[in-house]
Amino acid sequence: MKSIKRLWPSTRDFTLIFLGMFFQAVGLRLFLVPAQLASGGVSGISQLINHFTGWPIGLMIFIGNLPLFVVGWRYLGGRRFALRTVFAVVVYSLLVDAVLWLPFFPQHGLTDDIVLNALYGAVLSGIGTGLVYRGQGTSGGSDILARILNRWRGIPMAQSYLMTDALVILSAGFVFGWPKALYALITLYVSGLVVDTAIEGAGTVRTALIVTSEPAAVSQNIMAEMDRGVTILSGTGAYTGLERPVLYCVLTRAEIQQLKSIVHEADPKAFMVIGAAYEALGEGFQPLRKQ
Secondary structure, eight states, rough: HHHHHHHHHHHHHHHHHHHHHHHHHHHHIIIIIITTTSSSSSHHHHHHHHHHOOOHHHHHHHHHHHHHHHHHHHTTTOHHHHHHHHHHHHHHHHHHHGGGTTTTTTTOOSOOOOOHHHHHHHHHHHHHHHHHHHHTTOOOOOHHHHHHHHHHOOOOOHHHHHHHHHHHHHHHHHHOOOHHHHHHHHHHHHHHHHHHHHHHHOOOOOEEEOSSSHHHHHHHHIIIIIOOOOOEEEBBBBOOOOOOOOOEEEGGGGGGHHHHHHHHOOOOOOOOEEEEEOOOOOSSOOOOOOO
């Protein structure tokens, strides 16, 4: 039993990576390739090579990732990087070609509508990438380049992806046409949004910081009417030098308006900042479990 528990994190991670690669492969074959929408990175380059030569896209993805893996091993290093990246690249390369062998798989896609292909291709690709990240892995290709640029030059990950993927997509405009390249850019953007949702979950919550001269009344009303906990923090005004409590609470998006009404009723001159949090764990929200 103890050995199974020790293996569980790796089993879970590799399962998530496999599922993520499956979603990406289906999205590529079912929507992006039939619509000639370059997916960016090594996959996009492989689509261009396939267009001119007819060589298998999955094989081109595997070959294209070999030099990137060598570079990633040198700059990112680590056994965890090697195992997860090799697993992801091999599985993805095999699935991209293997899904075509399934008897029920539409060989030429589901629809000729380029908008539907762009959107659904982005959704499947984003879900797949998000699952891979949740499995603490990388999907190879531009993912490796983006991480290297982030560590080597300090370029933010979002900008790194935009640089590497957009360059391939724009190059595809010369092959597939500029309208399809523009749709592919939309796919890239939507995919990024889906990745964030897949990683962080759809249950985004709100946090509120409230500076008020009536901390007791505001906190009591929040706890009584909303059944939400409130934490009182110590604060000092930099200009006045006066100590003033700061209330902190976490709530759902649907409860924002009710919070505003409660604070306004107790202290119309209160100062409140509302921010977003990607996840809340504990009493009143999702239970806190060991990942």
